[in-house]
Amino acid sequence: MITLDAVYLLAGLMFAAFAILTVRDGSNPKRYRTGAFWGLLALSFLAGGRIGDIGNGVLVIGLAVLALFGGLGQGGSETSTIAARTVGAAQFGDKLFYLALIIPAVALAGTLGLKAIHISAIPLVDPKQVSVISLALGVLIALASAMLLIRPPLSAPLQEGRRLADMVGWALILPQMLAALGAVFALAGVGHAVGELVGAWLSSDSRLAAVVAYTVGMAAFTMVMGNAFAAFPVMTAGIGLPLIVQKFGGDPAIMGALGMLSGFCGTLLTPMAANFNLVPTALLELPDRWAVIRAQAPTAILMLIVNTALMFALVFRF
Secondary structure, three states: OEOHHHHHHHHHHHHHHHHHHHHOOOOOOOHHHHHHHHHHHHHHHHHOOOOHHHHHHHHHHHHHHHHHOOOOOOOOOOOOOHHHHHHHHHHHOOHHHHHHHHHHHHHHHHHHHHHHOEEOOEEOEOHHHHHHHHHHHHHHHHHHHHHHHHOOOOOHHHHHHHHHHHHHHHHHHHHHHHHHHHHHHHHOOHHHHHHHHHHHHOOOOOHHHHHHHHHHHHHHHHHHHOOHHHHHHHHHHHHHHHHHHHHOOOOHHHHHHHHHHHHHHHHOOOOOOHHHHOHHHHHOOOOOOOHHHHHHHHHHHHHHHHHHHHHHHHOOOO
């Protein structure tokens, strides 16, 4: 049976290759520091389940120290020139866009179809992780298709992937870190504390107040944490489950879906989601550091209002 360990293995090997290529890149002024950063990240994927909690904690501290003191560097090598890429874009045209569509297409097809495939009564893919595994499969198929169509040097995917990772830097692992922080907060009982604080001022008979507290709280906590996955266990344990589900009998599936969407509204509004809102401005060299957030703010606020209205209309009706 294919499990999530296969995805971890692929990711670990990729980051290990990034580390080796970075150390060998003489154009990177901080190649050893940056190589160590990607090497530690590779170790977390390859051996995180075997080095224990203390080992993983030391590894995370090492990543933070490398990113904080001196930062990461960028290499200057590219696998093709601008002129060559311009010629390639004209040659292949829309086919390049089709390559990108392979990933979501395979992910969707795998999520819907792989659960039904069994070999000797054993599922081919872990049913609990079929979506993530299908996404990884889509990436591999898209990569193979691109190699057959474009026929670049064999090292080009790793070199270009490493170059992009260097440009993004430490923000590349921010979602992973913040999601883990959310799990730590949930285990520490932060959700229970939030629930007690909300319960102290929230009207005990108001369903609308409970819904507003949950959706707005999801957005606000996401703005603080920078990631809706980190906010979800805290706000759901503190407000969603005890009030909307248990007290007022709301549907947990509808609450969870619209709650996550409300959290994503907060993602659009915060610099803490650096990989979404700050990295693009740096990559595009925009003069306004907050340009992405300013452009997203009206949509985010409107979506939050709509999500709140939808939850109040639907969560208690099913």
